[in-house]
Amino acid sequence: MCPAPTPSRLRSFGHVSSTPAQPYGKAPLRTVQVLGGGSAGSSVHVRSLSAGLAARGVRVTVCAPVESEGVYDFTGAGAHFAPVPRRTGPVAVAALRQVCTGADVVHAHGLQAAARAAVAVHGQRVPLVVTWHSRPYAQGARAPLARLLERRVARAAVVVLGTSSDLVDRARSSGARDARLAPVTVPAPRRAASPAQPDKTRADLGAVARPLLIAVGSLEAHRGYDTLFDAARAWCRQDPVPLLVIAGEGSKRVALAQRIEAEQLPICLLGRREDVSELLAVADVAVLPSSWESRSLLAQEALRAGVPLVATAVGGIPELVGDAAVLVPYANAAALASAVCGLLDDPQRRAGLASAGRRQAATWPTEDDTVAQVLSVYDELSERGRVGP
Known part of the structure; x- marks a missing residue:
């Protein structure tokens, strides 16, 4: 997913309102949001959710590794922040248990966070809600352990919220008692990100008189970069040769x-960047070659910015982008190269995708929609008095 945003970038998203007074005689709902700290997507969502819940009078505590507060500024969103060690262990579970005691709802985001939250609330009359933002990428001997953890988490939760339809199906097959679709959205910036000097930005990247392609995501096997590199060999025949930045x-x-270096590929590894939106704004095409994605941050940002997207038809990508992107099979370098080259050779089609992307983005749930859906789940659990095992 995207590199972690900076506090200044986060403050440009959404809004933070003061907490309104509660109706007379009604105690405010108290929720605990639990993060494992590994995903930028889930952290951005929790920051947005915290702001929306706090604005509606809900008391929110975010439990996450201490460094997360410096990046995502949960307190600035109106939440109380309680640091919890990144690694699961007796100290982390004990700290989490103390915070969760007396909460009306505990909401964990991600598999690792959900696993520790399930242990922390065991024996307490506190309902556990879990949002699955992704699925495990474990391979080899670790794969069965990850699948076992998924099943335990699914069965421990009162409600599992999946951010894409295939995650909802996965939760149900794992034994979830109640699994629902809850597509979250990346907070939209108040104004479009556009570099003050776009020509200079492209020049700094080495793409003055050549097409610029961009990919964003961790440099891990499931991101599909081996296939992307194979495709890059094919578009070396383009004139001028496109530059891919990652x-x-x-x-x-x-x-x-x-x-x-060995293959002399027209690719530049940028490392972690705090200006992904600005880089995306000057790109000609965005590329997403992953083996699986739910609601990709890059896909959402590209369509909102009107940047043509070529992505693999996996996971939640087809339902996210609709007809507003070019979809190709995973691990098919020829199809990926053909799609990219076809767009570079067809300015009219790129313009059509840019318009279609903005229209598709307008159909996604807003931050308010997302908060309202989650809050309805909390209210339902509070009214029914349902609790976890």
Whole structure:
């Protein structure tokens, strides 16, 4: 997903309102939002959710690794922040249990956060809601353990919210008692991100008189960069040769850098960037070659910005983008290269996709829609007095 946003970038999204007074005699709902700290998408969602809930009079506590507060500014969204160690263990569980005691609802985001939250609330009359933003990418001997953890989390939760339809199906097959679709949205910036000097931005990247392609995401195997690099060999035949820039870091950086050098590929690894929106604004095409995505941050930002997108037809991508992007099979370098080159050769089609992307983005749920749906779940649990096992 996108590199972690900075507090200044986060404050440009949405709004933060003061907490209104509660109706006379009615105690405010108290929720605890639990994060594992590993996903930018889930952290941005919790920040947005916290702001919306606080504006509606809900008392919100966010439990996450201490460094998360410096990046996402949960207190600035109206929440109380309670640091919890990143690694699951007795200390982390004990700290989380203390915060969750007396809460009306505990809402965990992601598999690891949900697993520790389930242990923390065990034996308490506190309902556990879990949002699945993604699925495990574990391979080899770790895959069965990840699947076992999924099943335990699904069965421990009173309600599982999946951000895409396939995640809802996955939760149900894992034993969830109540699984619902809850598509979250990336907070829309109040104004479109556009560099003050777009020509300079492109020049700094080395794309003055050549097409600029952009990919964003961690440098890990499931992101599909090996296929993307294979495709890059094909578009080397374009004139001029497009430049692909990749924003993100990860365990495959060295291997990818070595391949770029050995094969003389027109690719630049940018590392973590705090200006992804600005880079996207000057790109000609965005590329998303992942093996699986739910509601990709890059896809949402590209369509909102009117940047043509080529993505793999996996997970929640087709239902997210509709007809507003070019979809190709996963791990098919020829199809990926053909789609990119076809767009670069067809300015009219790129313009059509830019318009279609903005229209598609307008159909997505707003921050208020997302908050209202989650709050309705909380109210339902409070009214019915349902609790976890």
